Structures are given as structure tokens and as C-alpha cells.
Amino acid sequence: MEAEILNLTLDVAKCTACRACELACSFAKEGFFSPSLSRIRIMQAHEAGLNVPIVCVNCASAPCIPACPTGAVYRDRTVPVVRIREEECIGCGECIRACPFGAVDRPQCKEVALMCDLCDGNPACAPECIYGALTFDPKRQPAEAKRWATAKVIAARVREK
Amino acid sequence: MGQIFLRLFGLGEGDASQQTLTLSVEPGTTVYALWEGLSREAPPGAKMATIEPAGLLALLNGRPLRTQAEWGSPVCDGDTVVYMPKAFGG
Amino acid sequence: MSRPISQQRILNVDLTQRRTWAEKVAQDDLVKYLGGRGIAAKLLYERTRGGVDPLGSDNVMVFATGALTGTNAPSSGRSSVTCKSPATGLYLKVSVGGHVGAELRYAGWDYVVVSGTASGPVYLWIDDEHVEIRDARHLWGRGTRETDDLLKAELGDEAIRTAVIGPAGENRVLFSCIMVTRYNSASRGGVGAVMGSKNLKAIAVRGRGGLSCASGKEYYALAGQMRRKLAADSGSESLYNWGTSGSIPGLDEMGMLAAYNFSRVAIDHSERLSGQYLLDQGYLIGRESCFGCSTACHRYVRTLTDEWGRVRDAGPELETVLSLGAECGITDTEALLVANRLCNDLGMDTISAGHVISWAMETYERGILDKESTDGLDLRFGNAGAQHTLLNRLARREGAFADLLANGTRHASQEVGRDSGTWAIQAKGLEQSAVDTRAAKSYALAFAVNPRGPDHLMTETFAEFGFTQESRDVIREITGDEAYANPRLTEKRADIVRWHEDVYGASEALGFCVFTSTAAFAVNPRNMAQLFSLGMGVPLDEKQLMLGGRRMVTIERCFNVREGARRQDDVLPWRMMNEKVPTGTNAGMLTDQAMLDGLLDQYYALHGWDVATAVPLRSTLARLGLAELCGDVALEG
Numbered sequence: 001m002e003a004e005i006l007n008l009t010l011d012v013a014k015c016t017a018c019r020a021c022e023l024a025c026s027f028a029k030e031g032f033f034s035p036s037l038s039r040i041r042i043m044q045a046h047e048a049g050l051n052v053p054i055v056c057v058n059c060a061s062a063p064c065i066p067a068c069p070t071g072a073v074y075r076d077r078t079v080p081v082v083r084i085r086e087e088e089c090i091g092c093g094e095c096i097r098a099c100p101f102g103a104v105d106r107p108q109c110k111e112v113a114l115m116c117d118l119c120d121g122n123p124a125c126a127p128e129c130i131y132g133a134l135t136f137d138p139k140r141q142p143a144e145a146k147r148w149a150t151a152k153v154i155a156a157r158v159r160e161k
Numbered sequence: 162m163g164q165i166f167l168r169l170f171g172l173g174e175g176d177a178s179q180q181t182l183t184l185s186v187e188p189g190t191t192v193y194a195l196w197e198g199l200s201r202e203a204p205p206g207a208k209m210a211t212i213e214p215a216g217l218l219a220l221l222n223g224r225p226l227r228t229q230a231e232w233g234s235p236v237c238d239g240d241t242v243v244y245m246p247k248a249f250g251g
Numbered sequence: 252m253s254r255p256i257s258q259q260r261i262l263n264v265d266l267t268q269r270r271t272w273a274e275k276v277a278q279d280d281l282v283k284y285l286g287g288r289g290i291a292a293k294l295l296y297e298r299t300r301g302g303v304d305p306l307g308s309d310n311v312m313v314f315a316t317g318a319l320t321g322t323n324a325p326s327s328g329r330s331s332v333t334c335k336s337p338a339t340g341l342y343l344k345v346s347v348g349g350h351v352g353a354e355l356r357y358a359g360w361d362y363v364v365v366s367g368t369a370s371g372p373v374y375l376w377i378d379d380e381h382v383e384i385r386d387a388r389h390l391w392g393r394g395t396r397e398t399d400d401l402l403k404a405e406l407g408d409e410a411i412r413t414a415v416i417g418p419a420g421e422n423r424v425l426f427s428c429i430m431v432t433r434y435n436s437a438s439r440g441g442v443g444a445v446m447g448s449k450n451l452k453a454i455a456v457r458g459r460g461g462l463s464c465a466s467g468k469e470y471y472a473l474a475g476q477m478r479r480k481l482a483a484d485s486g487s488e489s490l491y492n493w494g495t496s497g498s499i500p501g502l503d504e505m506g507m508l509a510a511y512n513f514s515r516v517a518i519d520h521s522e523r524l525s526g527q528y529l530l531d532q533g534y535l536i537g538r539e540s541c542f543g544c545s546t547a548c549h550r551y552v553r554t555l556t557d558e559w560g561r562v563r564d565a566g567p568e569l570e571t572v573l574s575l576g577a578e579c580g581i582t583d584t585e586a587l588l589v590a591n592r593l594c595n596d597l598g599m600d601t602i603s604a605g606h607v608i609s610w611a612m613e614t615y616e617r618g619i620l621d622k623e624s625t626d627g628l629d630l631r632f633g634n635a636g637a638q639h640t641l642l643n644r645l646a647r648r649e650g651a652f653a654d655l656l657a658n659g660t661r662h663a664s665q666e667v668g669r670d671s672g673t674w675a676i677q678a679k680g681l682e683q684s685a686v687d688t689r690a691a692k693s694y695a696l697a698f699a700v701n702p703r704g705p706d707h708l709m710t711e712t713f714a715e716f717g718f719t720q721e722s723r724d725v726i727r728e729i730t731g732d733e734a735y736a737n738p739r740l741t742e743k744r745a746d747i748v749r750w751h752e753d754v755y756g757a758s759e760a761l762g763f764c765v766f767t768s769t770a771a772f773a774v775n776p777r778n779m780a781q782l783f784s785l786g787m788g789v790p791l792d793e794k795q796l797m798l799g800g801r802r803m804v805t806i807e808r809c810f811n812v813r814e815g816a817r818r819q820d821d822v823l824p825w826r827m828m829n830e831k832v833p834t835g836t837n838a839g840m841l842t843d844q845a846m847l848d849g850l851l852d853q854y855y856a857l858h859g860w861d862v863a864t865a866v867p868l869r870s871t872l873a874r875l876g877l878a879e880l881c882g883d884v885a886l887e888g
Contacts, residue, residue, distance in 0.1 A: 016547035017350075018540035020478070023323040026461065027471055032253040033322050034357060034461025046433055049537035049551035049563060108459060109252045128323075128475070130482045130545040131491075170500040171493060171527045216485035218718060220504045223836035227717050227736075243504050247718055248489040248497035248526075249770040 006080055006118060007057050008040075008126060008136050015051040015133035017042050021125035025116075028124035036107050039116035040125055040134075053134060056103040056116040058082050064115070067098035076117075083117040163188050163238030167199075170245035172209050186236055192219050193232040196244060218247050253461030256318065257281065257787040259290070259361040262382060264375060266449050267308060267367030271382045276361065282789055283876065285760035285799035286318025286361070288344055291333040292806040294364060295342075296880060301813040305337035305441075306423060306448035307368070314355070314363040314414070314454070317762015320542070321356035321462045323471060324782055325478035325774070327762040328353050328542030330431075335814075336440035337448075338425040338603075338659050339680035342702040342810040344709065345442045346759060348541030348549075349435030354412040357458030369450040376406065377456045387452040392418060394596040395430040402455050414454045417598025419646040420447035424657040426603030426682070427646075430595060434539045434549050434565040438600035440681055440703055441659075465788025473782055481773035482545045486719070490548040490766065491538060493526030495569035500525055506835015509685035510577040511632055512609035513676050513826055516687060516835050520582040524572040526550070534584060539565065544764060552588055559589040559635065567591040567601070573685035574605025579612060580632030590638060597646035602706070603659065604645065606682035608638055610660045610675050619669050626650040673825045679704040679816075688827045690837035691715060691738035693747045696850040699821045700748070700865075702807040709807075710752045713770050715744075721772040725750075741846060745853035756800030802875050808860070809867060809881035818865040821851060861886045 022038035030037050040055040062082045064073045072088035073095050075081075084095070089112040096104050096113060104115045116123075118136070126136040167182045186195060196214060203209035219226045220243040226232050236242055259276035276290060284290050291313040303309040313333040320328055330352030336343035355363065358379050365375075372387040390398050395417040403409050412432045419427035420443030427443030428436045437443075446452075464470040481487055489497050502508040503521045510518035522528055529535045529552060537551030553563040567575070567587060575590045576582060594601045608630075614620045615630035622629060626644070628637045644653035656663050660675035660682055676683045681704025688695040688705070693712035698705035714722035717736025726736040729750045730743040751769060757779055758768045767774035780796040783789075811820075822828065823842060832840045855862045859871030868888040872878045878885070 016538050016540040018544050018547065019350075019353075019542060020323065020545065023543065027323065027467070030253075030461065031467055032461040032463035034253060034459075035353075036357065036459040037252075037461065047563070049539075049553075051539075128478070130478070131547065168500075168504075170525075171489075171497065213485075215720070216488070218501060220501075223504055223506055225501075225505060225716070225718065227719075227723070243500075245500055245504075246489045246492070246497075247485050248493060248501060249486055249495075249713055249718075249766070 006121075006138060008055055008116075008118070008123060008134055010053050010055070011133050011135075012050055012052050014131045015042065015053055016131055017044050017051040018130075020128040020130070021053065021134055024124040024128045028119060037110070037114065039114055054101055054103055056082060056099075057101070063098040063100070064095035064104055067094040069094060073115075079118055079121050081118045082115070084113055084115050086112045089113055162186065163236070165236050165239070166241040168241070168243040169209070170243065172212070172244060172246070188237065189235045191233050191235055192221060192226055192242060193229075195236060195242060196232075199244075212246065216246055218245050219243065253463045254359060255788070256322065256462050256464060257789065259286065259318075260359060261294075261362040261364055262360045262377070264363060264365045264382075264384070265367045266365060266369040266373065266384070266451065269369070269384050271384070278789065281318070281787065282791060282795070283799065284802060285757060285783070285796065287315050287320075287762055288331050288333070288756060288759040289799055289803040290362065290760075291315040291331055291344065292803045292810075293880065294362070295333050295335075296806050296810055298364070298366065299335060301815075303335060305335045305340065305445060308366070310335050310445055310448070312365040312445055312449070314365070316352040316356050316361050318760060319782060319786055320762035321353040322464060322474065322786065323478070323543065324474045324761070324763070325481050326541065326544040326546060326764040326767045328544060329759065329762050329764050330355075331759060332429060332437045332442050334442065334445045336442075336681075336703060337423070337444050338441040339704055341679060341704075341814055341816060342807045343440040343442060344703065344807070345437040345439050346708060347429070347431050347435050347437035348544070348764065349412070349432035350542045351412045351414050351431050351454070351456055352762065353542040354456040354458045356462055357460050358456055359458065359460055363454065365449060365451065368448065372450050372452050374402070374453040374455060375451065377454065377458075379457065379459055390452050391421060394418070395598050396433070396596055398453055399430075399433060402453060406455060406457075408457060411455045411457045413456070415598070416443045416446050416452060417596060417646065419597045419599045420444055421452070422646065422648050422657070423447055424599060424645060424648065425659045425662075426600040426607065428598050428600045430598055434551070435541065436595070436600070439602065439706065439708065443598050464786040466785040470782065470785040473778065473785065477773055477778055477782075478545050481767055481771055484771040484773055486766075486771045487546045490546050493530060494538075494548050494550045495526070496524065496529065496567060496572045497526035498569055499572065500527065506832070506837050507687045507690060508577055509573050509687065511580050512578055512606070512613040512674060513685070513824075514613065514674070514833070516832055516837070518577045518580070518582060521577065523582045523584045524576045524587065528584065532584070534588065536563070541764065546764075546766065548766070554585050554588050556585055559583075559586045559639070562589055562592040564588070564592040564595055566595065570684055571601040571605070574602045574609070575638070576605075578605050578609040578685060579638055581635050581638065583635055586635035586639070590635070590642060593639060593642045597642065599642070599646060602684060603682040604642060606676050607645070607656050607660055607663070608641055610664065610671070611641070611656060613674050614667065614671050619667065619671060624652060626652040628652070673829070676824045676826060677704070678822050678824050679820060681705065683824050683827070684708075687832065687837065688823050689832050689840045689842050692741050692842065692850065693738065693744045693751075695823060695827070695842040695847065696744050696854060697748045697751065699823050699847060699851065700854060702811050705823055710748060710755045711765065711769055712747055712751045714751070715747055725772060739840070741850060744850050745857045748854060749857055752804045753797040753800035756803045757796050760799060760803065798875070802877060805858075805867060805872070805875055805877055806881060808865070809872075809877070809884050812866050812884040818851065818855070818863065821865060823847065861888065
């Protein structure tokens, strides 16, 4: 059964800020290495000693879609993913203002806004994350997987008694 | 039977990974065979069950055993055997 | 938007004139010296002359990134700082990880060469192409963490990466360091003092550009393969799990755990200093990587009680738990984490700070120092409170005693006299890393000939222990027989050291962390050369790569010859040469002068240097293409 909302799974506790994902993304999308052009960005929260990946999470009610004046931002149901049609993007920045996470951006040297499109269902970044902070499973239903895991633990404990 | 002192670093759970255990072994048991036995008895999925000898450093009375031949050394009564994952630092 | 990595650029900064200008690196030089440590060696040699005051205007600091830094080459984010050392008066190259190197590369710069002295405290702001020398008077006196925070606030950008000195560098403590992006440190030889003497408080960088490789797709694929191979190495896994201090139990078992100022090789409760303990007891709250590294050996820890103060900070590394822990007779984890934090924030090298204090403790225990001469400190081994107080005083040179110690153990023991030099664990003026050079002969040789002093960070011959099949394969490749993977042997040590020098040099030129090429071996001369070729679009084979490594090591030697160093300076600390290992499996071992002489004879001959003086022969320099650069110091032959 395919997921209605497809996402990279982020495990903040495991991210070490190696930034291999930023390198993979910029290389896949631009052909060279540039974290500034990566659609996934690692934010280092020093006091907590934690690193937080920020990337588009394909919100069910994505505020970037209605914010876009030209319809360049849309939900592509084939992947599925929220993405930007570059030919129609005028670089106005409304989607950037609308996104509460800062996952959409327009770097200085670009005329259009950039947002993760999961590389059409085969993201370049996830295989590069050695630590498992970033994973991608197109069939995964995160809540369902957790229900099963919890059920097995409880069942085992009940049996022990 | 002989008695040996066994230490496991970073292979047990919590404090157990730092303790010295005493173990009875058949005389002539090799360092390799001793490891095999411990690994077999470990709960499935535990570090000790899954780690390969190639990823381990063994020490016999403080002497590091590196090659397969050296892991064939027999343990004797009163020996101290240590197994730990290979680590390097600087 | 992006620049080819083959087109390297230098940012020159003259702090006296407050002037900056750009310069290109010739492609021929890139192939000859490989980048990073290699180009830095050439630049330092050219831009200084013999006899400059390390804390004066004529010393030059070369901040160098790796030739592949900022690409997906695994663990290639390492950079270096090169200058003349105020502690030793000799060549100093200090490596550091973190994220500043990559940021500098994205800003469009591969090297920053700083000369002169600013008339008042300044910091360098590199914002892509835009470079500014800005007032830092408001930052002077502040700790490294606070300075990083203030720079981010002032420049309105949390994403900047910084390299900063703390009060120790400002006060020219001869073991002060440069803290880089919070988890990393360019530590040794007083590099922080050089920066402080130039009134340079910090370098802040923001880089938004990109880097392109000549054969991008093949490069990406090869680098990816190397990354996966590295991640599969069990050594990488151990480093991830427990950090570098994961070696503590092994060192303890092998009777190689330096303790009580190296008067012993074991200490009770040593497990409290181990990476395993940090994890098991809940001290560890995070694992950090340098840029582009899939090993994540760095630690982020917290104290669990308020006993010594509540801290959360980066570290501690293996050398730190030895120097500030066991060497000072301290195994209290909480106290150690606080001591490490103090060094991080004040900006001091933990290896030297620890050994300066352990020397003082031994001197105190021997009754040569007392509470009056120590400005009131009870410096018995194990006194963590006194250690913390002293660390604070050292950074600010507070009081006559701290002021003396801030110049390192060589100076301090010369002043104090009474044979206290015999327990100063130093040579050339640099405190030794806590590796027992009585029990590992390649290490002994490498430490003795290391141009910056006796430590493992110019050339580490870990393979001589032969712990892994890969390391035994390397020893077989070098010597013809894996039986030479035995640290007790003196045969073939020169060959082993030389191979490691070349590989270390090449690794550090390209930006690779040496864990990848000399502890694990997923990165090797062959794939380094392949990656260089694919990235630069210029063919380079394995032999040329190794030659590049050889060249930089030779330039470093020539620099020291120019400063007056000769064979007699290639020694180990007195204790390693005169006092046998007291206990454990290595009991009785020693690397005395006779043994060292045998090793040095092998080594100099192999290098083509005059055996009596250690001066490179003219023919050797000619063969390496260094006659023009370094010919002024060559000996005929």
C-alpha cells in the first residue's frame, strides 16, 4: 500500500552534521558541491549538542501551494510530493515566507525557489547517511510501523507473565 | 578444569562490560574456542552474538593476539583473557 | 556559482597594512605539492627566513584547506594551520577538522596567508569574495564559546563558521590553541599564541559558492565507494561508538597507559576515563562529525553532578583523558570533563596543558616545589581542584608560577633546575603525546624526527601494531614480511616511518583525516591519486602522490635546518630514553640513545640526508625538484 504522504524520515538524535546529504543533494541537482544549494540543510544546535536536518516534509495542507501566485508550487501526485515547476516560478518568495520550517529557499545565485522533490522518489541523500538519521522508505507508514513494534513488545511481556 | 579471569570491554551491557568474571574452562581451550562459546551463549542480537572475531582484539595476560594463529593459543589456569572491539585513537 | 577545484586561490592578509589581496596557485605547484599541507609548506618556507621571531610581525600563518575539501570525498574536511612555533622555534603544522575548511572553500578561498601584526585586536570576516578586517576590541578577553556566539550575533548569521582564540592565545601561552567551529581544535605548539601575537582574535567565514570536479560523476562514484568501505571498517564503528578514548581499556591491558607524568603505565580505575564509560554512565549526549566524515569520532558530553561545575561541551579525546586525567593522577570523570571544558573555552592544547601540570605535580611531590612557589596550590597528583585553578591561571598568566608554566615544560624545568628536566615529558620544546615510545619503535623514531616535536600528529605508524589484517598487509607491502608488524622490533622501522610520512603528507594535502588512511585503510595512495586525477582533471599516479608527500616532509626538514636544527635535536623525552617501562607486558623496555642512533642512521640514509647532521643532501633536493626552493640549506652530496 503506498503512502499518501511520502517523506524522508528524520531521526535528529542520530545526525552528526557530517553533511553528506547536503553534498549529495547539491551534486544530484546542480552537478557540483554546494551546501547553499542543497534542498536539505543541517542546522547545528550547539547548546543542546544536536543537529537538526531541515527539509520539505510535504505537509498535507501545504501553505506554500496557495501562497504561490503563478501555480508553480503544486502537489505532484505521481511521486507523491509537493514541488516547484521551475518554468513557472517567478522567484517572488511567497512560498519561502509561507513555509514555517524554512525548508524552501531561493539562494542568491538562483532565480527560482528550491524545495526538495525527493528526486522523483529516489532521493540522492538518504543512501549517503551512514548514521541512519535520514532514511527513505516509499512504502513506509511510520505510525503503523510503530504500532506493530509496540504491539510486539507488549505481547512478549504479557506472555512472560 | 582451570580457572581464568575474563574481561569484556564494550561487549556486555552497562557495568557488566567493565567487570572481571571468573570462568572455568577445559585445559587447552583456545582463545578462539573460548570466544565461540561465549558468543553462542549470548542472547540473540546482543553485541557478543553478532561481532566477528576479525573485529575484536584479544589479549592474553596483557599480550595482544592479532593473527588467527595467535588466537589458537591455549588458555591455562590463572590466565587473564580480554576481548574488546578494535579501537584506535590519538 | 561554482569553481573548479583545480583552480586554487590564496587570500593574502597583511595585518600591519590592513590590506587583503587574492592570488592564484599555479597548477604545476598543485601537482607537485598536492595542496593543503604541501602548498602550506612551500608558502611558509618562501615567505619567512631563518630566525624570525615566532611572536613577531615576520611570522606568517598559513591556513590551508585540503585539495579535496568540500567534495564528497569521505572525511576530507581536514585543514591545517602552519607557521613557526613559539614553543619550539621550529616548523609547526597543526591539523584541525570541523567545518571552517569547507566553508572557506565555498567562499572561494583555499588558503588564507596572514602576515604582519594588527595595531589593535581585529578579526577577519570572509563573506564569499568580500573580505574585511574588523575591530575586535569588544571580543578581546572573552572565551572561545562566547566569542563564537557574539560573532554570530554581530554578523547576523548563525551559519558562519569560526576559528577563534581564547584568553590563552591573547596572553601568548605557548600551548594555546585555535578553537574551530566548537568541536575542533588546532592545538599544538602555541599556534594560538601566534594568532594572538598578531592581534587576530578570530576568523569568521561564510561561503555560499560551490566546487566542481573535472570528471564529476566518476569522482562522486569513487568517493561514495570509499565512504562505504570506510563505514564498513570495524575501527570506524568503534570510533563511532566510543570515540578515541575507546582505546583506554586496550592501553590499560597492554600496560601502555601513561599515568603520573609517565612515571607509571597503569592507574587504578582507568575505566572511568574510557569512551565506554562515557557511554554507559550517561555522560555522552551526542556524536559529532567533521565536515563530510562518516565516522563521527567526536563526542559531546555533559557532567551528571554539580561537583566540579555543570558543563556540556565537546570532547574529551583520548590524549586529553590521558594528559588531564591519568597523567595528573586523576580518574574522576566529572573533574576531567570540567578540565576539558576549561581548555576548550580558554583555548589551550590539552596535551601540553595536562603535561605541564603533571610535570609540576611530580616536581611538587618530589619536594622541589612547595605551596609558596606554586602561588598557594597543593599540586599533589590527583588534586583536580588545584588543576582547574591552575588551568584558569595559566590562560591568563596569573601569578609568577602560572606565568612560568605558561611557557611550557622545557622553559619551566630549565628555570626550576634540580634535574627537573629529566621528568619533563618533552623534546624540542613540545610536550609528548601519551604514547609509550619505549614500547613502540616506529613511534619512537617518528616522534624523534617529527619536525614539530614528539607527537603522533605528523606521522602516526599505527600499523606497526598489526592489529588488523589490513595493517599487516601494509607492513608486508612496505617491508616484504608481515612479521615486521611488531612494535618491539627495530628492523625496518625507517621504512615503516617513511611510508607513513608520505601517506600522512598526501592525506593532509588532500584534506583526508589520517584515520582513513593510516588506522583504517579505506583511503589509500592509489584511490587518493585516482580521486585527485578525477577531481583536478590532471593525471596523477600513486607514485607521484607519494612523491608529493615526500616533498612536503623534506621542506619541513629544510625549514628546521634553516633554523639551526640538526641530528642532535631529534631526541625523545629524557624519561623515554632513560627510564625503563616499570610494569606490565612491556616492563623493562627503553629507547635509549644507542637504539635511537641506530634508528636515526637507518632513517636519514633512507631519506638521502647527511647521516651525521640530518641535513638533506643537494642531490636529494634535486631529485625531488626542491633545489630552487630549499637549496640554501643543502649539504653537498
